[in-house]
Amino acid sequence: MDRIINDFTINIATANGTGSQSANLILLQTLFDMGIPVSGKNLFPSNISGLPTWYIVRLSDHGYQAPGNRTHIQILVNPATWEEDLAALEPGTVVIWNTDSKMEMGRDDVISYPVPMTKIARGLNPKLARMIANVVYVGILAEMLGMDQDVLETAIAKQFGGKEKAIELNSEAARLGRAYFTDELNKEDSYHVEARDVEEGGFFVEGNEAVALGSIFGGVQMLSWYPITPSSSLAEGIISWLPRLRQQNGKATYAVLQAEDELAAAGMVLGAGWAGARGMTATSGPGISLMQEFIGLAYFSEIPSVFWDVNRVGPSTGLPTRTQQGDLTMLYEGSHGDTQHIVFIPGTVEECFEFGWRIFDAAERYQTPVFGFSDLDLGMNRWACNGFDYPNEPMDRGKVVLTKEQMESISNYGRYRDVDGDGIPYRTLPGSGLDPILYRGTGHDEDGTYSEKPDVYYKLMKRLKRKIEGSRDNLPAPVLREEDELDIGIVFYGSMENTIREIDDILENETGKKVSTCRIRALPLHSGVREFIEKHKTIIILEINRDGQLNGIIRKEYPNELLNRIHSVAYSDGMPPRAALYAEKVMEVLKEVGA
């Protein structure tokens, strides 16, 4: 039998609130510490305890990070999904199942490893049996796949940071799992792990925590937020790091406010921005829906403000614990009337950190609401990371008039007068005594005075358009990978980054065609995106939503002669993108258009 090394997917079916997450993270950390490229996806319910949860661990020497296209090893612990999980498996799948769950092994075409997980755990500690049983399956896997016990125990120690009793108990549970596999079972499968060269200094981090740290290094002065999955851990990340990084003599250089709702959270961000500070909020789609009115006010009265949207599945409450790129249009064109907003779109945890600080510079430079667009997959899963680069540019606080002398040097100052021709006016801050105005969401002239005059409104709206247009090439440029053929190009964004290479490889294997890729990292679109599209014969816009939202934006903005070559592939079922599925959708379209 051929050995299959470091190239398979483990699916762990448990119930939430049973401690399985700790066991799964120990497994992930152990593989990572062995130098094996590995990714973990937590598919969890909107619930605290008792509902089905799946954890998908993908090992891939190719470095593929998407959830695997099929399950190779299934851990069955949860009776609630037992039959469904079992039925979905391909013949030959390894099934490690808990014989104490009073369920039957209903398949004879799989490799079955029955294990009395609860009984083994109960032998160790009857009270904690349910929790420890999870580490027993980690032990079984460790023995079955050939994982290093020392590395495993180090991972356990890391997971339970300093709690000696828990470390000893869980280590013993893992050892008992190993022993059970050796003594009672025969290895009939072909899956193995092999240690690889460990890249020094690597660690796991969630996208939300990376944004949190980036925000702190961007000098956040006011965070207002309302709890919502999947963005809460972003705000909580900021809250947990701030005291360590941003106090002076025990006093805070920041304010954190848990708002009464997302409307208030947005209002607080505007208040901070109006006063001259760096304010931000973090939310998800439903929160952005509630913030729409304030977003329009920020755009129209030109208040620097930062909003992070960690996208979950909409519309409405949708699938609150699943992932999607369904909010892009809402961010780009948020609020009523004509608007257009800057959107930063990280695709990696390193970019989550970088955009976390850069976004404040953009908000203050352009005096406008700026969005960070992440999603549940990027935000709440753990991703391998080698470190964050310290900000390589000083803060850009934008065009703020701070002194009388400065004011006198500007001829014909008006809060909303474009004296430099870049569409960006100067502003003064409350308390400064310099040219005070009453900010307003109503029509206003260049001095900020109320006006309903047709030409005043028309000119104001044209200037706002020019202002945001001017940001295009100052925002993060697209990441391009161009093949010599310049035949097919895929345009994509955000967390699709973690699946695109595998999609690319599948396309090349199946069609023989080399595909270029262009990852958009901000809206409005950088001129490099158009150049990429112009260079290629066929363009696929690939995204994780139903309607092809980026495709819609591109079609609205690009000239007709470019549009014939552009095709949308948009698909969303709540899951992080599986490469085979999205590759198939791309191939269908390529076939359809004869590319």
Added chain:
Amino acid sequence: MSEKPVRAVKLNVINEPKDSYTGGKSSLCPGCGHDQISSVIVNSAWENGIEPHRIAKMSGIGCSSKTPAYYLGQSHGFNTVHGRMPSVTTGANVVNHDLTYLGVSGDGDSASIGIGQLIHAIRRNINMVYIVENNGVYGLTKGQYSATADVGSKKKKGVTNETQPIDLCAMAINLGCSFVARSFSGSKKQLTSIIKAAISHKGFALIDVISPCVTFNNNDESLRSYGYVKDNSTDLHAVGYIPHFSPLEQVEVPAGAYRDITLHDGSTMRLETISEEHDVSDAVAALTALHSADAERKHVMGLLYFDGEKPSLDDDLNLLETPLVELQENDLRPSEKQLDDVIASLRG
């Protein structure tokens, strides 16, 4: 040609003329109660000797919320969105706690669309003055009843209101609001003292001001008409204000009973008993006064409740004394070494 004698312009304690506190021309209906309140705001700020540029004028949407354009032209302001002025003020307040935040709202803005934000601003005890210009109707949309319209009240056009009103003062007292007062746009003296005291107070000061809408709700069947309020209001006390920069000795001491309340900035609020003493530290007494007046279809005026000890939001947040807006990059961006430490701790 002989020179005309220059008339001495009256200056306040910081040598500013009253003109430094005025604003643009009002576009409200002639006789609107709100304009009277605007002029009281101008007087109060001037007499209190606040630097005009250190005031922030905040408002929501509605007739009342338009008024910041009509006073304090040298102050920055923010005419925000309907019912959401409290949150914007909160965000501004925590990053710059050195400004005097003066919010103006209406009964639609505060008792309906914005009641949630008002409640939470009270709960947080944000250091601000919050004036409700309360006329019982939506003026800008042409006279619909608001949530403060009294049962049995009848506006100029339409049916009698049968829906129970929300008493913002009673609500605020129940929420533990640190300064709760009710006044009337026509009681210039009382209102001036109350607004001045509210400015001197640190914490959330709610001032519910009955301010008749001359266009839609000033007929005799309305409980919020000039005529009705004049004939049917009871003062809890006579309210006086002695600023911290003016020695107490120079103020005439009333013949009858009075109580002095020391405010956060050292100014004094003097409450002279009219018939029976009202204890402003007694929330139950304040609610009783409101309910008794209500039973008699009267309005009770004065300082209803006061708590000068309650910490305000900026106290709770353990903020640096320097307002956060004044911090520079070296205060706000942690060092490269700190980033190295963060990464080391993530590596575990």
